[in-house]
Amino acid sequence: MRVLLPIDRTAGEDRALVGGKTLALARLGTAGFNIPDAVCVTTEAYREFVDSAGLPVAIARELGRKRFEDMRWEEIWDAALRIRALFHRTAWPADLGATLREGIRSMFGDAPVAVRSSAPGEDGVAASFAGLHESFLNVKGPDAVLDHVRRVFASLWSDRALLYRNELGLTPTGSEMAVLVQEMVPAERSGVVFGVSPLDPDAAVVESVWGLNEGLVDGTVEPDRWTLRRSTGRVVAHHAPIRQKRVVPGSAGTALSDLPPEASGRPPISDDEACDVFRLALAAERFFGSPQDVEWCIAKGVLHVLQSRPVTTRATPGGGDNRSWYLGLKRSFASLNNLRARVEGELLPAMVREAEALASIDLPALADRELEGEIRRRDSTVRKWEGIYKSEFIPLAHGVRLFGQFYNDAVSPEDPFEFTRLLSGTGMLSLERNALLGELAERLRTDPHLAERVGRDERGDAEFESRVGHVFLEYGDFFGSAGSEIGRRGVLSLLLEMSRRPPGASGGSAGEGAGLCDRFLSRFDGEARIFAADLLDLARACYRLRDDDNICLGRLHSALARAVEERRRRASGRSRDGIVRNGPGDTIKALNEPPASPGGGIPPVMETPSFLQRDRQLVGHPAGPGYARGPARVVRKTADLFALRAGEVLVCDAVDPNMTFAIPLASAVVERRGGMLIHGAIIAREYGIPCVTGVPDAVHRIRTGDTVSVDGYLGIVTRQGPEAFFDKPGTSGR
Amino acid sequence: MEDAPALERIVRELLAAQRLAVLATEAGGKPYASLIAFAAGPDLKTVVFATPRPTRKYSNLAGNSRVSLLVDNRGNREEDFADAAAATILGIAGEATGEEREACLSLFLRKHPYLSSFARSPNCAIFRVEVESYYVVSRFQSVSELHVRR
Numbered sequence: 001m002r003v004l005l006p007i008d009r010t011a012g013e014d015r016a017l018v019g020g021k022t023l024a025l026a027r028l029g030t031a032g033f034n035i036p037d038a039v040c041v042t043t044e045a046y047r048e049f050v051d052s053a054g055l056p057v058a059i060a061r062e063l064g065r066k067r068f069e070d071m072r073w074e075e076i077w078d079a080a081l082r083i084r085a086l087f088h089r090t091a092w093p094a095d096l097g098a099t100l101r102e103g104i105r106s107m108f109g110d111a112p113v114a115v116r117s118s119a120p121g122e123d124g125v126a127a128s129f130a131g132l133h134e135s136f137l138n139v140k141g142p143d144a145v146l147d148h149v150r151r152v153f154a155s156l157w158s159d160r161a162l163l164y165r166n167e168l169g170l171t172p173t174g175s176e177m178a179v180l181v182q183e184m185v186p187a188e189r190s191g192v193v194f195g196v197s198p199l200d201p202d203a204a205v206v207e208s209v210w211g212l213n214e215g216l217v218d219g220t221v222e223p224d225r226w227t228l229r230r231s232t233g234r235v236v237a238h239h240a241p242i243r244q245k246r247v248v249p250g251s252a253g254t255a256l257s258d259l260p261p262e263a264s265g266r267p268p269i270s271d272d273e274a275c276d277v278f279r280l281a282l283a284a285e286r287f288f289g290s291p292q293d294v295e296w297c298i299a300k301g302v303l304h305v306l307q308s309r310p311v312t313t314r315a316t317p318g319g320g321d322n323r324s325w326y327l328g329l330k331r332s333f334a335s336l337n338n339l340r341a342r343v344e345g346e347l348l349p350a351m352v353r354e355a356e357a358l359a360s361i362d363l364p365a366l367a368d369r370e371l372e373g374e375i376r377r378r379d380s381t382v383r384k385w386e387g388i389y390k391s392e393f394i395p396l397a398h399g400v401r402l403f404g405q406f407y408n409d410a411v412s413p414e415d416p417f418e419f420t421r422l423l424s425g426t427g428m429l430s431l432e433r434n435a436l437l438g439e440l441a442e443r444l445r446t447d448p449h450l451a452e453r454v455g456r457d458e459r460g461d462a463e464f465e466s467r468v469g470h471v472f473l474e475y476g477d478f479f480g481s482a483g484s485e486i487g488r489r490g491v492l493s494l495l496l497e498m499s500r501r502p503p504g505a506s507g508g509s510a511g512e513g514a515g516l517c518d519r520f521l522s523r524f525d526g527e528a529r530i531f532a533a534d535l536l537d538l539a540r541a542c543y544r545l546r547d548d549d550n551i552c553l554g555r556l557h558s559a560l561a562r563a564v565e566e567r568r569r570r571a572s573g574r575s576r577d578g579i580v581r582n583g584p585g586d587t588i589k590a591l592n593e594p595p596a597s598p599g600g601g602i603p604p605v606m607e608t609p610s611f612l613q614r615d616r617q618l619v620g621h622p623a624g625p626g627y628a629r630g631p632a633r634v635v636r637k638t639a640d641l642f643a644l645r646a647g648e649v650l651v652c653d654a655v656d657p658n659m660t661f662a663i664p665l666a667s668a669v670v671e672r673r674g675g676m677l678i679h680g681a682i683i684a685r686e687y688g689i690p691c692v693t694g695v696p697d698a699v700h701r702i703r704t705g706d707t708v709s710v711d712g713y714l715g716i717v718t719r720q721g722p723e724a725f726f727d728k729p730g731t732s733g734r
Numbered sequence: 735m736e737d738a739p740a741l742e743r744i745v746r747e748l749l750a751a752q753r754l755a756v757l758a759t760e761a762g763g764k765p766y767a768s769l770i771a772f773a774a775g776p777d778l779k780t781v782v783f784a785t786p787r788p789t790r791k792y793s794n795l796a797g798n799s800r801v802s803l804l805v806d807n808r809g810n811r812e813e814d815f816a817d818a819a820a821a822t823i824l825g826i827a828g829e830a831t832g833e834e835r836e837a838c839l840s841l842f843l844r845k846h847p848y849l850s851s852f853a854r855s856p857n858c859a860i861f862r863v864e865v866e867s868y869y870v871v872s873r874f875q876s877v878s879e880l881h882v883r884r
Binding site: 054056057060061063064065066067070172173604605606607608609610611612613614615616617618619695696697701714716 | 735737738739741742777778779811812813815816817868869873875876877878879880881882883
């Protein structure tokens with residue numbers, strides 16, 4: 001077995017054994033380039049590691065739950081997190097672990113190293129999508145190195161890599177990863193040189209930052225940028241950013257720190273040094289025979305090559321390919337904090353102000369012409385906020401994801417989604433609204449006379465009516481109920497149903513959450529603990545804001561709906577509703593779907609000339625533990641939800657935050673939309689209700705009244721009987 | 735999740751590609767499984783197999799004609815957990831005689847010409863299973879049923 005090879009012995013090796021990054025550096029090293037000392041943990045080590053625990057089977061099962069093209073981005077991220085947790089909880093086989101530990105100890109002792117991915121496919125397609133796999137800087141000691149090697153192994157299955165799974169040819173049994181463990185160069189300045197500019201074939205580009213390269217690569221630190229003429233090697237342009245930060249080694253890992261004033265005032269490298277860097281790229285180009293992108297750094301005045309790979313044209317997304325947009329959503333801790341501040345401090349309050357302003361307008365008092373103007377104004381307001389939703393609110397989801405990964409690294413829990421229990425119960429608007437509705441249900445429970453009147457579709461007393469009105473106005477378009485008598489009646493019928501259940505049947509796992517929180521924080525000391533607490537705080541804020549933004553958007557949608565309703569009332573019979581779209585929220589719904597989602601709209605074909613199909617067992621994601629069995633209530637449109645009765649299994653396309661208050665009535669929740677961090681799943685967990693998400697065509701394959709079993713541990717929904725209907729030969733048709 | 739035409743295709747390919755199936759019979763409340771060579775009719779509504787008469791499955795079938803067959807494409811590899819497909823067939827088996835026996839025999843031998851002397855031996859019975867339904871398992875746990883229209 002060759003599981004660990006010093007870099008100076010890998011130049012003649014197979015790329016399949018050491019990976020592209022190692023091979024390129026090793027070859028540069030033999031040609032006299034200045035490369036850091038390093039060892040390669042080979043793909044043979046990866047193979048032995050994964051085979052020892054049967055990981056290829058587990059990965060195949062994780063990725064095989066449904067057709068890959070049916071998976072949403074969220075589900076891909078969930079799958080990547082589960083796979084990462086599998087790697088994290090897999091111990092090194094004893095001999096392999098000992099060999100690697102010893103080799104790394106004898107080479108580096110406790111000196112800091114960089115642990116970088118070196119995937120065999122890296123110079124091919126992967127190079128076009130740089131950053132698919134993980135690398136870690138400033139890792140100290142053999143145990144920590146092995147721990148990070150495992151993380152790099154797992155990043156073969158990162159969400160980014162999975163998105164490009166087909167292009168990369170990723171297969172659970174065939175794909176492998178090597179890891180380069182590199183002496184850490186204490187760089188004062190670093191950067192990247194693009195041997196050929198992506199914009200101009202006769203130009204090269206040098207980028208540079210103070211400190212380590214990490215800040216440049218992940219986009220946290222904006223670099224100085226030089227454009228050079230390839231033919232002359234001269235600088236033709238220099239762009240200087242506002243320099244504020246740099247990435248430096250922390251006690252472990254890296255930290256973002258303020259630049260000292262003397263550094264912020266000047267570029268990290270001179271024009272002459274930029275030319276030196278370009279000459280380095282040219283030399284690598286001559287050596288490899290094709291233009292190179294080179295990552296470099298300067299320590300004590302000496303230029304080092306950290307990695308080199310051929311220049312590739314970035315994949316240009318074809319029609320309908322939104323993957324690059326998705327990849328662009330990923331944010332660093334620092335930028336997420338900025339985003340949070342902007343959403344919390346500016347955007348949401350502005351949205352609330354607009355909603356309040358719209359709510360204060362007396363629509364019936366407007367002249368027809370004014371009403372037309374008002375509808376147009378509201379429509380453009382909704383469109384504006386939908387745009388902001390896409391660019392500013394959706395990326396907040398990564399705050400939760402960043403925390404989830406960090407939590408799992410620290411705590412290594414059996415359930416990779418344990419961290420979600422720390423997120424909720426932090427004053428979300430939907431919970432406030434649900435509490436108010438709970439109070440109304442409580443009124444109905446304790447006042448049989450009132451319940452009777454409401455049950456007969458009569459108005460309640462003045463106080464009850466004013467509280468109902470308040471909830472509708474304040475929390476907007478939940479259940480699409482705004483401005484319609486049918487909606488009001490539907491909500492009241494659900495409240496009546498809730499009032500018939502014993503009081504206090506609600507979830508809330510705050511106590512348990514506090515215990516988990518202590519356990520999580522106790523893993524850290526000093527500064528690391530402060531960071532952990534900050535990250536948790538960020539995740540909670542992101543989760544809450546992602547809920548609140550939906551409620552606020554619901555208020556704007558309902559303001560538009562009210563105005564349209566007013567026009568409809570005035571001009572019933574005339575058809576001039578051109579401005580009204582399919583329904584509020586459809587744009588947002590579309591954004592949250594994969595490009596070619598089968599959606600909930602097109603029923604699958606359930607028969608052929610020879611056969612009738614009946615689905616027995618449907619597989620989704622286990623999103624809320626527990627087991628329940630009951631009659632299905634399939635919700636395809638709003639009115640279906642109003643018919644929900646206690647103990648039924650709620651089957652729907654997607655639970656959005658505007659309909660969460662009905663969930664406690666259900667004995668289980670089944671959703672077509674997949675994901676562990678979607679609201680339906682988190683609320684179901686909170687109430688202790690079994691939940692399975694990501695069940696393809698759920699609303700078409702299950703019918704209202706079917707008895708279904710929901711296994712929230714395994715993610716399986718089983719339709720029971722009526723067996724007799726199909727079991728008799730000669731029976732056909734439905 | 736597959737729709738009906740896709741499921742029918744899966745079943746058709748599976749039954750065409752696989753030579754062997756596991757046959758389950760029953761007698762006295764005791765289930766009994768055996769490996770058999772089979773062939774399926776073009777409309778997937780019949781499956782035929784051959785068995786010598788002194789066998790346990792033959793005597794079981796004499797007492798209870800309800801059968802279940804399992805056809806699958808597992809290769810005893812890691813990939814099976816994600817990729818293997820299986821169809822459980824439910825139906826009623828009856829020994830074919832006369833012209834029906836000749837038709838079933840020729841269907842059987844088209845797929846298994848190397849079993850000619852076995853299937854043509856005087857003491858070998860040819861059974862025809864009238865299929866009621868296929869339970870198709872894919873992706874490890876997805877289960878859909880196809881019920882024959884008659």
